Amino acid sequence: MSDAKNTTPSNGSPGDVDEIFVEHPFRQFVVMYMRNYAAVAGLFVFVLIVGAALFAPLILDLDPFEMVDAPLLRPGEGGHLLGTDNLGRDLFVAIIYGARVTMAVGGAAAGITLVIGLTIGAMAGYYRGWVDEVLMRITEFFQVLPPLLLAMVLVALFSPTLETVAIAIGVVSWTGVARLARAEFLRLREQEFVKAARSIGARDRRIIWLVIMPNALPPLIVNAALTVGIAILFEAALSFLGLSDPNVMSWGKLIGDNRDYLLDAPWTITFPGVAIFLTVLSMSLIGDGLTDAFNPKLRER
Amino acid sequence: MSAPDNDVLLDVQHLKVHFQLPRKNIFAKASKVHAVDDVSFQVRRGTTLGIVGESGSGKTTTALAVMRLTPVTDGSMHLGDTDLVALEGEALRKTRSRMQIIFQDPYSSLNPRVRAGAIVREPMDLMNIGAPGDREGLVGELFKKVGLRPEQQALFPHQFSGGQRQRIGVARALATQPELVVCDEPVSALDVAIQAQILNLLRSLQAEFGLTYLFISHDLGVVQYMCDEIAVMYLGQIVEQADRISLFTEPLHPYTWALLSAVPSADPAVRDRADRVRLVGDPPSPIDPPPGCRFAGRCPFAEARCVAETPSLRTIRSGHAVACHLVSDDGVPPQRRR
């Protein structure tokens, strides 16, 4: 096999004069991502949802909590594209506004996850020894706690605001990122270019953040994309259980509010459900595309 | 060992590097890897000392210890007048500009996300070599010196072939204008046809800049070509040390002799030599090694004394030292006495 792999052209031996061809890695990255059609579709859906969340409220200028019509109207009835819910609120408007909350909470929670997980994983993997022992025991402690229960307790203890929800989700889901980051750091710190950096006099901080981190990031970014999806599901679960800000419209809350009408008016639950499904699916497709784009082996083909 | 004289750039005395292994369970005795066990050698300025040995011999650990890239358990190391073992923190960081290392694997030794030019420039920035404005020119010069074109600075490592990547590694090592360059198996990951290019390059750079090399390799042919003096390591210890000519013409230690005769040779005269010997078994593990001569278990001549007493490295004749009980004081090795 090695024979076939090594046949990729090497640009310029010392003797010959070929043109220097510098392709910026970001360009290659985009090209590789674009080759994965499912990932492009995922990105399209995601941009659509984010766009709707950001701009529709500015254009529509409606209150998602306003009771505009009779409750439980079917999709299309009374000029309501997706019908109305149990309180006569327009489902389409509610879903559009809900997207903001869902996205914000999902994004913030994923950000918190990444920051905690990266820091802990990087320290444990780079310094090893007792630092690793202590940090990994803490990680394991968080891993064995039932995440939903812990998040419920956190939200119930503090006020059920969006910030609390995002922090609660972040606090229960960073362990995976930490373990992944630790594994990457453990692997990369033994690479010779890290030894080379030390031998030319680079300090620890430089080695962690400028030498190892950029090489450790690709799998972590992929993981972060998936984490956004998981955080969205988490937020929906919490809202469904009534543990979110009652003054803010979210998809989970829509489903929770309408769960008693599941059999009479299934659309009230189906449409927010589809919104959650599409968002999480798009995140997962994007994660997939990023994996491909980051993989240098696929790039050389 | 002789008194330190001005000619010696690197002086290593009684170096020990031990690694503690994690206990298998809380009742088990902690095991120690004796990676390097009481190793002494000197490298004279402008020359090349080769350390040769099989896997587990501790040759790479010795190189990393000299570079202070692995913790030193005991012993002393001096680079010129500087005590390398005592250095810590900022002082150690500064001293690193005087010694540099070329790694074995040209694929893992270059950061894949940094352009070739920046890789070579980084040590200059960290070590304050030259005025910042001059550094770009210096990098270009180095590229030419190692046989690359200055325009290639803008490329990323994966756009180079293995041999070219190793040239970048050489340029990076030379960027701080070091006195000592440690070469850790610099050609063993390269294709046979490319090895000659790098070996010739290293020798011409040595002649041009008066570099001192500590050259680590498992390939006896390469060592014979590159080194002025050679130390043969086995399981963490130097078993024989001599200048290039006498080591290969009159190997004293049975291990050196076995190593030389194990090398497959393209020369029919060597292949059909009657005194070629085959060792049985594998090199034993450096974890908790037994007392006595570490080679005794595989040595065809081993006696009771070899298992009981550790032989010390003694000088048989000028510049030729061996650690074997069975080599007589007038330099007759056991393999010649049969």
Place this chain on the structure above:
Amino acid sequence: MAETLLKVEDLAVEFDTRDGVAKVIDNLNIKLDAGETLGIVGESGCGKSMTALSIMGLVPIPPGRIAGGRILLDGEDLLEASEARMRQVRGNEISMIFQEPMTSLNPVYSIGNQIAETARLHEGLSRADAHQRALEMLVAVGIPAAEQRINEFPHQMSGGMRQRVMIAMALACQPRVLIADEPTTALDVTVQAQIFDLLNDLKDRTGTAIIMITHDMGAIAEMAQRVVVMYAGRIVEQADVDQILTDPRHPYTQGLIRCVPHLTQNPTVERPPLLEIPGVVPPLTHLGTGCPFAPRCQYADAQCRAEMPPSKPIDDDHAVACWLTERETAA
């Protein structure tokens, strides 16, 4: 003259890559007699491993493709054989050992189990018989205390021992051809010598023919009777091992021998620079019509760059594909 066991005729293998079609093997002709060791030498990318995979029927298709030729084992064309037939051939008649003994063994089964499995698969032996066979094979490849070690797992063994186990597995069904792809590259030199002795010894005892793939001319000299030198998927020279070493004709063969610092017993104080082969192997997707070695060859002229030299016999069993020798012989 011994009977010809394996014959490769005009083999061509292509790979589809992003940069076009790569001819990883082109116009390859080799023959292997019963009981001999044939060496294949070259740099990485020269097609030597792909030759082995072609014979084993293991070329990944796609992106690979057999573009032509025949591989005859005792007159049977393996390229025409069904997959079921190839499964019989692999292990039973042709076996292969790989470079990396660390990764070629399955870590979750004991070594005895893995050898016995091969024998059971191909010969339908009973469990007890297969175990007995595994034990015999371990003894045959020189593993000490085989009765105890048969139950050990790969991670409990050293690299050299693992390579012995690989050889035991490969020989468990008494194949007629053994392909050894860089079998000692990952091993220490004293262990390498043991493996060479073992292979030579087994060959003499069982009559298994060996194809030895390596980049090391020294290893070839120790092991092989005949040598094929490959460059960029083509054979540039083939001959008896002594002829290749004493009288290499192709500039690439000459370079391959002289660019390596060979260990000598009588080193001189003078150390002339090593002969360099400049540049690297060209990309197989853009070879052009000329000799593939021409861009790196110091003797190359217009004809070399324009036309591919044919392989011409210059002696009994010594053939070279080079315009230079072609013209010399004609003159």
